[in-house]
Amino acid sequence: MSCSSVLSVSNLHTYFYTRQGAVKAVNGISFDLKTGRTLAIVGESGSGKTVTALSIFGLIDPPGKIVRGDICLDGCNLLNLSQTELRRIRGKKMTMVFQDPMTSLNPVLTIGTQFIETLSCHASITGAEVKRQAREMLKKIGLPQPEKIMKRYPFQLSGGQRQRVMIAMALAMRPRLLVADEPTTALDVTVQAQILYEMRQLIKDCRAGVLLITHDLGVVAEMADEVAVMYAGSIVEYGNVYDVFDNPLHPYTRALLKSVPRPGVMGEELTTVQGQPPSLINMPGRCAFLPRCEQKTWGCRDGVPLLKEVEPGHAVACHRAAAGKPGKVKLRELA
Ligand SMILES: Nc1ncnc2c1ncn2[C@@H]1O[C@H](COP(=O)(O)OP(=O)(O)OP(=O)(O)O)[C@@H](O)[C@H]1O
Ligand SMILES: [Mg+2]
Secondary structure, eight states: OOOOEEEEEEEEEEEEEETTEEEEEEEEEEEEEETTOEEEEEOSTTSSHHHHHHHHTTOOOTTEEEEEEEEEETTEEGGGSOHHHHHHHBTTTEEEEOSOHHHHSOTTSOHHHHHHHHHHHHSOOOHHHHHHHHHHHHHHTTOSOHHHHHHSOGGGSOHHHHHHHHHHHHHHTOOSEEEEESTTTTSOHHHHHHHHHHHHHHHHHHOOEEEEEOSOHHHHHHHOSEEEEEETTEEEEEEEHHHHHHSOOSHHHHHHHHTSOOTTOOSOOOOOOOSOOOOSSSOOSSOTTGGGOTTOBGGGGSSOOOOEEEETTEEEOOHHHHHTSOOSOBOSOOO
């Protein structure tokens, strides 16, 4: 399989201009998603995962703005396209499963109408073929009576059913890039497994790239090839899932991993990440994780750490980890 790039994001900054000041929701992130790969973005609430996805789709509305950066899909910079050109790509070449399916489905149209409109708008196929594909896809993602589902309105479905409808629509387009924001949060584990299986099939069949946003580290381990850990609008660790899970370098990644049970490890004490994330307005000119970091040293005050590759393909934004040696001077309080 060739490893060409599907999506390349570089130095992306997306801010929201509020009365209190600029909220730096995405603050200079870069990553590369290759053909046939799944990149997971993880991080706590408010770290900028959804804003990253919305930026890629050109869906940042005022007071939000992409201030800087490039977003290239198959080598074409999406930030140079007009809204009409972007609309043509959105929903066909790149599709998204939103975090909240209720707000992304039209409440006054039946599921069947919305499915058919989406499919026929982007693909030149007959009405009968569209219906057949819609039924097939709904069945595949675990909705056994697709005829019934197609006649219903979004409010007549459960949250999990709506989420599956959204996923079916996104997969039916056989996109080059699928962005899935918490796609399995409202689903029970068996349905979740079925959907993850379908997503994997899509990657295989279409050689697509998947950007998977999730809180669920189990889903990351199951689905992703690479993982980007976001904290306060920045990527603080990036690498192959095995490298990051087996040898987490950033104290935040370590804390995240310690907060979930690991398969096969009995009696391990689970801990929460102490403290609160910083305000995204007036970001400190040093490591944003510093006040919560249990391994901070004096050197950690020396400016914002940049994401640096410390092992092949494994990068971290931490002064200490990048220096490769544990600091000797422990600080009681730096914040
Ligand atoms: N329209 C807006 N105006 C002002 N700030 C916003 C707006 N939309 C998002 N933000 C801010 O941007 C930051 C990142 O939000 P985002 O929705 O990307 O978080 P997230 O990582 O997806 O969190 P979650 O896991 O809860 O979905 C948050 O601090 C949020 O308050
Ligand atoms: Mg979100």
